[in-house]
Amino acid sequence: MSKKTIVFTGGGSAGHVTPNIAIIKEIGNDWNIQYIGSKNGIEKELISKINIPYHGISSGKLRRYIDVENVMDVFRVLKGCLDARKALKKIKPNLVFSKGGFVSVPVIIAARSLKIPIFIHESDITPGLANKISQRFATKIFTSFEETKKYFPAQKTSVIGSPIRREIFKGSEEKGRRFLGFHDNRPILTIMGGSLGAKKINEAVRGALKKLAAEYQIVHLCGKNNMDSSYSSVPGYKQFEYIHDELPDILAATDLVITRGGSNSIFEFLALKIPMLIIPLGLEQSRGDQILNAKAFEGEGYSITLKEENLTMETFVDQLETLQKKSGEIRRNMEQSKMGDALQTLVNEINGLSS
Structure with missing residues (x-):
């Protein structure tokens, strides 16, 4: 039986990449794995260390304040959507998994346009702007904190904690x-x-x-x-x-x-x-x-x-x-913490897509 393919995305800071790496290492040989990120972001540097095919796309910055760069970033994000759609049409993934960061938005918009299932995970109590935008396109949403659930549609949101890399133990x-x-x-x-x-x-x-x-x-x-x-x-x-x-x-x-x-x-x-x-x-x-x-x-x-x-x-x-x-x-x-194994939960959810 041929392997299914998953594309990971997320970047802008190490916090948007290391959980993806933890999941990548855990699902290992069960999936064909590729990554879409910005052309020069920290995600490119970190993913290069684990030998996963990497696709760089144009990306703007999602600012919450007025700035002249916002105008240019509209065009950068649109270019990123086209870049991501082209990459996804070539890769033909069965799933896109996002950890957020501004580079993830074009990938998620492109994935939705191609009817590819999308999982996103939000680490913080209040969602970042990227995940606020992405939630409407997501198939499933996972959060680290119980308090975060109120910001997302209840019917597709689960509180699971934070995926922790195994090697830390x-x-x-x-x-x-x-x-x-x-x-x-x-x-x-x-x-x-x-x-x-x-x-x-x-x-x-x-x-x-x-x-x-x-x-x-x-x-x-x-x-x-x-x-x-x-x-x-x-x-x-x-x-x-x-x-x-x-x-x-x-x-x-x-x-x-x-x-x-x-x-x-x-x-x-x-x-x-x-x-x-x-x-x-x-x-x-x-x-x-x-x-x-x-x-x-x-x-x-x-x-x-x-x-x-x-x-x-x-x-x-x-x-x-x-x-x-x-x-x-x-x-x-x-x-006494009741924190569960978020990494295993995500792996089970991902593998459940292929069952």
């Missing part, structure tokens, strides 16, 4: 400590500011580094071009632009984590039972989705929150002390 604490050169006498604090880093978080960490290093061994993922060699000699402090292959081992060794409020990351830390201090992107940098994600997790007792506008060296240290004191309670709350 395969880390070795021993390997992580060995890679970092850390001993087991002090807890390990991991600081993750997102794929691009976080200038304000980096400044707070380095400002408080002397105090932090007296209590923790610190892994600082500070983002591209954000390493500072003047701190390289601080004992028990390791900084990296980004970690890929060794991340599961580092997280296996991690006792506490400082993170942004991206849905994919915080659901991974929940699954790994790592107490977290969430410092969400502020409204001046985002639509506020990370703030709502952080509020939901804090409400469940999985984390504590420090708003970016309140972030200073002093508040950072204070909140970290609070996290340490509450860590046992937070882990107990995490143990």
